[in-house]
Amino acid sequence: MINRKTFLYQSGAASLSLLTPGFIKAATLPPDYTSKRPPFADRRFTSTAVEATIIKMKKVIKDPEVAWLFENCFPNTLDTTVFFKMIDGRPDTFVITGDIHAMWLRDSSAQVWPYLPLMNEDKNLQQLIAGVINRQTKCILIDPYANAFNDGPTGSEWDKDITTMKPELHERKWEVDSLCYPIRLAYSYWKRTGDISPFDANWKNAMQLVVKAFKQQQRKHDRGPYTFGRTTSWSTDTVPGNGYGNPIKPVGLIVSIFRPSDDATIFPFLIPSNFFAMVSLRQLAIMSAKILNDETFAAECNALANEVDEALKKYATAHHLQFGEMYAYEADGFGNQLFMDDSNVPSLLSLPYLDAVTTNDDIYQNTRKFILSSSNPYFFKGKYAEGSGSPHTLEDNIWPMSIILRAITSTSDSEIKYCLKMLKGTNADTGLMHESFNKDDPEKFTRKWFAWANTLFGEMVLKVYHERPYILSKEI
Secondary structure, eight states: OOOHHHHHHHHHHHHHHTOSHHHHHHHHSOOOOOOOSOOGGGOSOOOHHHHHHHHHHHHHOOSHHHHHHHHHHTTHHHHHTEEEEEETTEEEEEEOOBSSOSEEHHHHHHHHGGGGGGGGGOHHHHHHHHHHHHHHHHHHHHOTTOSEEOSSSOOOTTTTSSSOOOTTEEEOOOOHHHHHHHHHHHHHHHHHHOOOTTOSHHHHHHHHHHHHHHHHTTOSSSOOSOOOOOOOSOGGGSOTTTTTOSOOOOSSOOOOSBOTTSOBOSSSEEHHHHHHHHHHHHHHHHHHHHTSOOHHHHHHHHHHHHHHHHHHHHHSEEEETTTEEEEOSEEOSSSOEEOOOOSSSSOSTTTTTTTSSOTTOHHHHHHHHHHTSTTSTTEEEOSSOEEEOOGGGOTTEEOHHHHHHHHHTOOOHHHHHHHHHHHHHTSTTSSSOOSEEETTEEEEEEOSOBHHHHHHHHHHHHHHHHHOHHHHTSOO
């Protein structure tokens, strides 16, 4: 078993080991665009609708490398990361991240998200995604404060973390987004299919635990039940304040001890995650009223969403000397704020993607200009690309995910083309996306098997096709 921090080093070393003269020579040659998908017999799951989409898109994408990337990336989650079975007559789907054999609530939701529009064309695919919802319900019932789970009570390399570990947990980092993503997935699944079979008493109990955890982490009366510590040389991998995080003033926002990068927050009110929570709670309210016929719980969800909304209006924004009124990345309720963005979603850049704000929102546009500038300490520009990175991968490493989200949230043809060109030019002839790559040498990358980034690339290409097909009708 391997963790993300360890993999950063190992994959970096592996990348360097590949830089033999033969590899460099090969990398300078045009790729032959041979499929990088596993052989058919080795694929974890095959969807007729996904395969039909690949065939269609390869015909309409005129740039051969972009078409090749789509063919490899879009089905990567299904090809390599899903483990489907029936348990007591109900679908169950365990989804690994790729190189790490554990299921993150966030990653598993995001990995299958691009397939939702295809469910009505492929009932087996619908069943697979229903299985993800069912498995996520089981995970939340085990521990709503955990972010990553094992496929059973197998234990983990993080058993010695200073927190309340269980053998079913891979990692127990409290991240607000970990509970938002399952709601996002469930809501969209229901809206697209009308199927309510996943939303039984267990799901209701899990959702009540979600709201309970959110309220506990508003810390109105005490600091709540969660603490975390880890013996490590990575400062971002453990938590200050004796495991509670840095101090906050209770103002209605929800504490997130960790970011979606799995790095510890500096100021515990993580603004993108609170926006995400607001959206998710309102979705949960609708589902509670329409599916569960529980108006009381629906009202509770709406009340909490409104409280977070009001607090965001007061504490999420500040006046920047260069960019005007914009969103901060983190805050503490005392008036302190952190100005940066992280590539992992939820990010400030991704807010329109999560339906938290509109793309033409003035504050968002100011924030976007900041994010894509040298004023953002984690925006890197090099010989091959420019984009946001993350403290998770240190300086000078750009995340393809940030470039993808830049394209997804863009309203500019030229910007979208620019993003596609950067993604095309930085895959290191692997045919796949990665966690991050060096801004001056894309052959130095982390995580050669990272399904979320791969599938997200496919989602972006499909969005471009549906909204601006003319961009794909020419070589990039």
